[in-house]
Amino acid sequence: MAARLGGFGCGRRAAGGGGPGVQPFVLPGTEPRYAPDRRVDVEHLKLEIDVDPRVPRVAGRVTHRLRGLLGATRRVGLHAGEMRIGAVRDGAGRALSFVHAGEDLSLDLAEPLAAGQTVEVEIDYAAEPRRGLYFVAPDAAHPHKRPEAWTQGQDEDSRYWFPCFDHPSEKATSEVVVQVPDGYVAVSNGVLVGRAPGTSGHTVWHWRLDHPHSAYLVMLAVGEYETVDLGRTPVPLDAYVPPGLGDRARRALGRTGRMMELFARRFGVAYPYERYAQVVVQDFIFGGMENTSATTLLDLVLYDDRAALDFDLDALVAHELAHQWWG
Secondary structure (H helix, E strand, O other), rough: EEEEOOOOOOOOOOOOOOOOOOOOOOOOOOOOOOOOOOOOEEEEEEEEEOOOOOOOOOEEEEEEEEEEEEOOEEEEEEEEEEEEEEEEEEEEOHHHHHHHEOOOEOOOOOOOEEOOOHHHHHHHEOOOOOOOEEEOOOOOOOOOOOOOOEOOOOOOHHEEEEEEEOOOOHHHEEEEEEOOOOOOOHHHHHHEEEEEEEEOEEEEEEEEEEEEEEEEHOEEEEEOOOOEOOOOOOOOOEEEEOOOOHHHHHHHOOOOOHHHHHHHHHHOOOOOOOOEEEEEEOOOOOOOOOOOEEEEEEEHHHHHHHOOOHHHHHHHHHHHHHHHHOO
């Protein structure tokens, strides 16, 4: 889970393990909550969107590849909160009927989907998110701030910046193809497939993660960043920080590779992804968040020389890194 600066608490062991005297993990009065039923499995999601960090808006398309789990499935339920849904169609270009009520988006497929069969569904949408995707901008009280946009999806807030099956139990591979104004860097999960010119004055960044993960871990950060190479062992380790603060990033995050090697030895499992990025953003609402292969960190991690005399953030860096194994 997202970590706050300061201490790192651990939950008590769950009921049923550890012998006499072990306390249950849940608090008294907690009501059971169950994963929602699924008629389809989301195998892959692809976002193709436009984001300008100076304008608090996102618009574009999401494509879901769905595999049937039950026989003759016709209706598919997704989540889409506080956004406008435009055209909805399948991979063959056929328009699909839909109902968007509150945070629920129900689609009617053109043909029944049998168990094991797949279909693609494309959804055009636009939103001015109040959750999930956050925008930072300078103002009269904070003229030094840089225009920036970043996401925070835990637990079920990704539904506010793109239509999705927004529950941690559903996992899919993902692609994020985002067009941003020239001069801005866009960071997301996985590896950079490519970067290419977009419409006039824009650049398209294409990221892809070929490991299934929950919708709340799909991340995006757009801003003016300096890219810092923290090493290539055991995988490429990159930090994205405000321009001119590369030395502070090396100080605070430079031991990431050693941590990764230690965890791999102790856990007996190598780091599972092709790359690990750490993105330092303004006004983040936690100390850090363990998005798959791309952790988001609050900019207070970039402490100066004086603070370094008696302070470090190894605990926070290690905490978010360990989540890459443990979810």
